[in-house]
Amino acid sequence: MMQENFLKQAIYIREIETFFLEMFSKGLLNGTVHTCVGQELTPVIVSDKLTDGDKIFSNHRGHGHYIADKNSPDELILELMGKAEGVSCGIGGSQHISTNSFISNGIQGGLAPISVGYSFVQRLNKTKNISVCYIGDGTLGEGQFYEALSLAGIFQTPSLFVIENNGYAQSTSNKHTLKGNVEKRIEGFGLDYFASNIWDIDDLNNKAIKAIENTRSGKPSVLEIECYRLNSHSKGDDNRKESEIAEFKEKDLVNIFIKDNLEWYQEHSADLKKEFNNVVENAQTNPLDLSFLKNNSLIESDIDWVKYNFPKHQEGKRINESINDSLASIIEEFDAILIGEDIIDSTLETPVQYGGAFKVTKGLSEQFPDLVHNTSISEAGIIGFGIGSALCNRPCFVEIMFGDFMTLCVDQIIQQASKIPSMYGKKVNLPLVIRTPMGGRRGYGPTHSQNLEKLFLFWPNIDVVAINCLTDTNKIYRSAVTNNKTTIIIEDKVSYTQETMRKPPIGYKILESDEEFTSFKLEPEFSEPNAVVILYGSMLKELIDVLPDLIDEEIFPTIICPTRLSPLDINIFRNINFDQMPCIFIEEGSKRTSWSSEVISSLLESGKSFNHISRISNEHLIPCAKDLEDIIFPSKLNLVKLITKSMYDR
Amino acid sequence: MIDKILIQQENVSDDEYKLIEVLCKSGDKVKKDQHLFSYESSKAVIDYESNNNGFIYLNPSIKIDEFYEVGHQIAIISKSKLTSDEMHEYFTLDKNDEIQDQHEVNFTKKALKLFEQSDLNISSFKGMSIVTEDHILNFLSSHKKRDNNKASKQKLKLNENSIIIYGIGSQADVVFDILSEAGKYDTVAFVDFKNSISDKENLPVISHEYFEEIIQNNIVNVYICIPDQDKEEQLLKLVKESNSKLITVIDKSAVVSSKATIGENVFIGPNCTLGPYTEIADSVRMLNNSSVAHHSVIGSGSWISDGARIGGYVVIGKRCLIGLNSSINKKTTIGDSCIVNSNISVITNHKAGAFIK
Secondary structure (H helix, E strand, C coil), rough: HHHHHHHHHHHHHHHHHHHHHHHHCCCCCCCCCCCCCCHHHHHHHHHHHHCCCCCCCCCCCCCCHHHHCCCCCCCCCCCHHHCCCCCCCCCCHCEEEEEECCCCCCCCHHHHHHHHHHHHHHHHHCCCCCCCEEEEEHHHHHHHHHHHHHHHHHHHCEEEEEEEECCCCEEEEECCCCCCCCHHHHHHCCCEEEEEECCHHHHHHHHHHHHHHHHHCCCEEEEEEECCCCCCCCCCCCCHHHHHHHHHHHCHHHHHHHHHHHHHHHHHHHHHHHHHHHHCCCCCCCCCCCHCCCCCCEEEECCCCCCCCCCCHHHCHHHHHHHHHHHHHHHHHCCCEECCCCCCCCCCCCCCCCCCCCCCCCCHHHHCCEEECCCCHHHHHHHHHHHHHHCCCCCEEEEEHHHHHHHHHHHHHHHCCCHHHHHHCCCCCCEEEEEEEECCCCCCCCCCCCCCHHHCCCCCCEEEEEECCCCCCCCCCCHHCCCCCCEEEEECCCCHHHHHHCCCCCCCEEEEEECCCCCCCEEECCCCCCCCEECCCCHHCCCCCCCHHHHHCCEEEEEEEEEEEEEHHHHHHCCCCCCEEEEEEEECCCCCCCCCHHHHHHHHHHHCCCEEEEEECCCCCCCCCCHHHHHCCCCCHHHHHHHHHHHHHC | EEEEECCCCCCCCCCCCEEECCCCCCCCCCCCCEEEEEECCCCCCEECCCCCCEEEECCCCCCCCEEEEECCEEEEEECCCCHHHHHHHHHHHHHHHHHHHHHCCCCCCCHHHHHHHHHCCHHHCCCCEEECCCHHHHHHHHHHHHHHHHHHHHCCCCCCCEEEEEEHCCCCHHHHHHHHHHHHCEEEEHHHHHHHCEECCEEEECCHHHHHHHHHHHCCEEEEECCCCHHHHHHHHHHHHHHHCEECCEEECCCCCCCCCCCCCCCCCCCEEEECCEEEECEEECCCCCCCCCCCCEECCCCCCCCECEEEEEEEECCCCCCCEEECCCCCEEECCECCCCEEEEEECCCCEEEEE
16 A cells, blocks of 8 residues: 555656646746656655655755655646746746755755755754755766765754766766765765665665664764666667667566556646646746846945044954954854864864964864854855855854865855855845955965955855954844845955054045945045045955055055945945045955956946056966065055055056 | 044244134034134234034034144034034044143154255154155145245336236237237236245236235236236235225227227227227227127126127126127116127016026
8 A cells, every 4th residue: 555655656746747748738838857767666665764854955856756745736837837936936937946945956965965964963953853965966966966965964964965876877877987886985984774665665664764764863974875867868869779768668677567457546746737737827926026137236225424433342362363253252142053173272182272274263163062063174065054054044164274275165155155045036144154255365375365356256145254453243143143134254364373453554534335234435634535446355454564665755545345245235435536636445365357356346336437547466376485485465565656656656 | 434633833933823703512413614703823824714514523622712733623524413422522532632631742764854955944844744755746836835934025126117917818818919009008916815926028927915014015917817817806906905006907909989988907909999988987998800789787706708899888797707708788787797709699678587598
């Protein structure tokens, strides 16, 4: 009886997917679909064991996973038809679907570390919920999957990974791409391994029960299921042997059941088709919601400037100590998680207090032992982990030790963090904060000194913020959590050991904006400005340090230093007479396709005209030698010369 | 956004000024250019006008008739309303800043060089945190103006034919030209109440103060031609009450009936015609080629532009402007302060203030 139920559910999924293919051939669907014909029993049996609060992390071939969980195809049909009533409002389509218990994304392995972060929070919240992450055998080549296994092993999270091994990655047999032993790989990360196949329902059912119970008891597990995809990878792209496909069609339990119950099947199939056709015929034609697609990377809000208020709680503290204080108070208030490499204080093996490469997290793991954790060196994995935590609405701080390592996080940030909040047609909160120090001038050389923030500018749902020598860290780090989206905070290695500036430079006044992420403006009080300098982050302190020398040379610039680089609010430049005085941008990194490029083009587009523009930046590969660093980076050592040159050599 | 209002350095010799009048109170909404208060130097009263729109908050410690040093903060103007706490914070904080600022005046390189070359006193820049080249140049140029006045004061030699032209604009140029051609009067100086230039047509430009001194103590001829008609009227009165006298300038090519009555400080330009029994009041300007026929009356301060024709028995009020080449029909009456457009013909009466098109 149980077997029959499973088979009938599998038939239900197969009928829907067959219907999709028919719709496709009639031109009713846009794009593509990946069907799971032949593999339906896996999701049917796995979902049978799941309870409320468990969450499925699915992939490109996710219809079966979705229907087994939801038991209704209506919203999926509408989604594939591109209707506003679809499960992702016509935005996500076949591969990008999200409900309370389900989320999918077509990037192979991308959701694996996210599922670990999700199940980590479930353990922290003392629920019995688990995460179930489906991958195919092709994804066994993806690095992020192994980072996820590594993190699940380290934290012993209730994470289950289901590998649906159908022997082919798109058109390539895994005989050519998968060597060694999958079981050993899994066990190598400290996870329990279970194996079964699609042609033995009892065994599959038993292994699913075991694997899920094992996971629920707090042991991360992998369930590998041998299966065969009876249809092509997508629609008409099959390059396998016809004889092999025929052999598996014969062996397929669903086909056998149909053959044995042909009369029932024919009637049932006709009913289902009627049901599906009803959904298609009654589909509404409400307009799709464009607002979810808009990339609000350029905004214009009302900004007021008021006198700078020195954050008194930062008095006498170095900037890394101020950040540390702010992190402690935010972790306490929000029960936020803090993870990263080398961030904890001490262990049995390493009794000497450490607290991060730049000591920003010193003392926090002692204060919050459940919330502050070291991870393996898995930058993409820990960003995914943070996203998983944020998906549970649990704010998460991820420290990336050097900004240069952010290249390893690009996939998670662009394909997941930037997309999740809007690609499912409903707003998803993602309170994730990525902190990382960028920039050079400390002799760390070509791969530990770059300013790579430009890689992350102007993506939807990502705020990029750079702190500086005036920043109230309490305010900025709190805003990074309460803005409910991913915020990348660019810190500065050089200024970690400096204190927040208390007083305005002589002859100047400091104004701060009333934005969520405060911008700063410095204006001369003794004269009208004769230039405008636009910069951010570390460069503010460098410029302020040389301001007396610039004044000496009769250069009195208005200085504008935004904190949030992206989205860009061009109203912070309102009332600046760009047409009457030269404008100088200073960036520590390269000026090519950089923040300044975007600011200049946005200002031009908004109708501003410039008297003169020049940009001071570093266009070199970064050397270790101090003498060379001193030459290539803009800093207090050369800014007077560089600014004077750009003011007078025109 | 907060604007500080500080006592400004107004001249070389005074380091402190007496606050004599405050025309607003804390919390008032003030407008740009609104007269806020006045302070007095040893030589003059300075009216302080607002640079911005906003809410004004007076320094709680200031008092009328007290002396305040240059740089003392009298008030602030804020874009938005402030609570009394915020307001006090601005004054106490700024007081601290001031104490520090007074310790040190920073000169830019160029400013320092100029400062040393010009042999100036550092006290002139007291209260300024940073002194730029422009600050010094401005200071020097205002200094120079005063020197010019002093120098020209000694040079003026006056006799009964001497005339002083009050004004340095285009009308002054025309009057100077006509007087030079006629040869009867000898122009000795121009007057510029703004002290913006020191010489014109190789003659000295003197200050208003010196002009007053001259007209009280000498018998000298004066012609007043400035654009501000109110001020012109005041000056007319001033000269009439002094020992000096106002003249009327008539170009030699003008045809003026001996039966016409002409007031003081009138200008009648080349080729103008003035018929019998016409009455021309003070400060009327008849420009090139204009004419007024018999029995007409022109009110004081009115301008008859080039080529305008005014018929008989016409009455034109005070301070009217009759446009180029326009004609006023006989027996027409036009009220005070009317403007008649160029090239038109006026045949009906008009009330005061009309713009006749």
